[in-house]
Amino acid sequence: MQWTKQNEQIVYANRWFSVNLADVELPNGQHLDHFLIRLRPVAVATVVNGANEVLLLWRHRFITDSWGWELPAGVVEDGEDIAVAAARELEEETGWRPGPLRHLMSVEPSNGLTDARHHVYWADEGAYIGHPVDDFESDRREWVPLKLVPDMVARGEVPAANMAAALLLLHHLRLGQDALP
Numbered sequence: 001m002q003w004t005k006q007n008e009q010i011v012y013a014n015r016w017f018s019v020n021l022a023d024v025e026l027p028n029g030q031h032l033d034h035f036l037i038r039l040r041p042v043a044v045a046t047v048v049n050g051a052n053e054v055l056l057l058w059r060h061r062f063i064t065d066s067w068g069w070e071l072p073a074g075v076v077e078d079g080e081d082i083a084v085a086a087a088r089e090l091e092e093e094t095g096w097r098p099g100p101l102r103h104l105m106s107v108e109p110s111n112g113l114t115d116a117r118h119h120v121y122w123a124d125e126g127a128y129i130g131h132p133v134d135d136f137e138s139d140r141r142e143w144v145p146l147k148l149v150p151d152m153v154a155r156g157e158v159p160a161a162n163m164a165a166a167l168l169l170l171h172h173l174r175l176g177q178d179a180l181p
Helices: 082-094 146-154 161-175
Strands: 004-013 017-025 031-039 042-047 053-061 066-070 073-075 096-098 102-107 118-123 126-128 140-145
Touching: 004 031, 042 053, 042 082, 042 096, 042 161, 053 082, 053 146, 066 161, 073 082, 082 096, 082 118, 096 118, 102 161, 118 161, 140 146, 146 161
Parallel strands: 042 118
Antiparallel strands: 004 017, 017 031, 042 073, 053 066, 053 140, 096 126, 102 118
């Protein structure tokens, strides 16, 4: 069944997002008001080294008051190429400049509420260029063995669904079926 948006108006907006109210018609003809959040694309990146370790951030999210492992991420600036934004975020948040980036996946983490698309990239090499400019974004940065990822996700140590999906896919691509329990 397809819902049809009849109109949409901005309720609040800033440079990062807007909160909109849509008049939605259901297949039975009924109308309902539906709030939605419009967001700029998000670029995500990491490096997986030759020892099959992935570069992760350990950070606190005040909204949920929780700690967890994440990949460096941030919004894509107007006119910025998504892969360039992913490399920029990785460098700013970790101090590592990635080698050539490969697109891993694009996901919609909450498509019932927002139009956000997260584009995840990875490199199999990188160069440490110095202390991260945005060191306030995480408590620490660590190389974590990919073989530990499924258990970390199962224990809730990677709480963000987009990050969990990306790490599990990297685990599969780099370690394959032989690494599964």
